[in-house]
Amino acid sequence: MVTFCDEVKHCSCCGTTSSQTQIMSYTTFGQPDLDLRPPPMKRETIVAWIEYCSHCGYCSDNVGDLNGTARKNIIESSDYQAQLSSNEYPELANRFLCYSILLENENSLVNAAWQALRAAWTCDDANNQQGAVRSRLRAVKLIEDSRSANLKFSNQHGLDQCIQADALRRAGEFQRAKELLQHQQGGEEEIIKILFKFQLHLIESNDTRCYTITDAQQYHDLHKE
Numbered sequence: 001m002v003t004f005c006d007e008v009k010h011c012s013c014c015g016t017t018s019s020q021t022q023i024m025s026y027t028t029f030g031q032p033d034l035d036l037r038p039p040p041m042k043r044e045t046i047v048a049w050i051e052y053c054s055h056c057g058y059c060s061d062n063v064g065d066l067n068g069t070a071r072k073n074i075i076e077s078s079d080y081q082a083q084l085s086s087n088e089y090p091e092l093a094n095r096f097l098c099y100s101i102l103l104e105n106e107n108s109l110v111n112a113a114w115q116a117l118r119a120a121w122t123c124d125d126a127n128n129q130q131g132a133v134r135s136r137l138r139a140v141k142l143i144e145d146s147r148s149a150n151l152k153f154s155n156q157h158g159l160d161q162c163i164q165a166d167a168l169r170r171a172g173e174f175q176r177a178k179e180l181l182q183h184q185q186g187g188e189e190e191i192i193k194i195l196f197k198f199q200l201h202l203i204e205s206n207d208t209r210c211y212t213i214t215d216a217q218q219y220h221d222l223h224k225e
Helices: 042-048 078-084 091-105 107-127 129-148 159-170 174-182 190-204 213-222
Strands: 003-010 018-023
Touching: 003 042, 018 042, 042 091, 042 107, 078 091, 091 107, 091 129, 107 129, 107 159, 129 159, 129 190, 159 190, 174 190
Parallel strands: none
Antiparallel strands: 003 018
């Protein structure tokens, strides 16, 4: 069961008050997807992962934070406003992508990548395939940029490649996904190796469908050497 409540917040960009959806409680069942999208019912809380000020267009995980004023120029930029009003994505996906733009501008590339992935998940739910592909490819680029900038994606070695490979595969970029996994550095934990192996199997099958970590573990158990 998922429960929400509303909270009135002051936008730190324009000072306007608005009602924002907050998560009160949820129950989680099962394993996450290969890109770590949470399982039901937690994934149903995605509507509360991003907040939006309808007055100025500020999108953030908290419109009442202390960053709105510093982000005002980007919020008012043509690129940001075009994304916010784009009819090529669901409304919620636009908000995640706008937040991703703000974070990328601040060189918070890892968080920016996660916001792009969340936009992809929103597109998945809306059966917007092209929007999902574009969002995933944006996430891939941001992960690459974060790696080039020596920004730490996770404490778990190889997790960034797992996420990146899944995004490429889901976007139909099979060769890029395969090359990424073939250039792994080694030293990964067993679960990461299991995910790599399952991804390579899916890539060889030209499979763009969504799978869970449980699926990867079951494949591993059936194909132990």
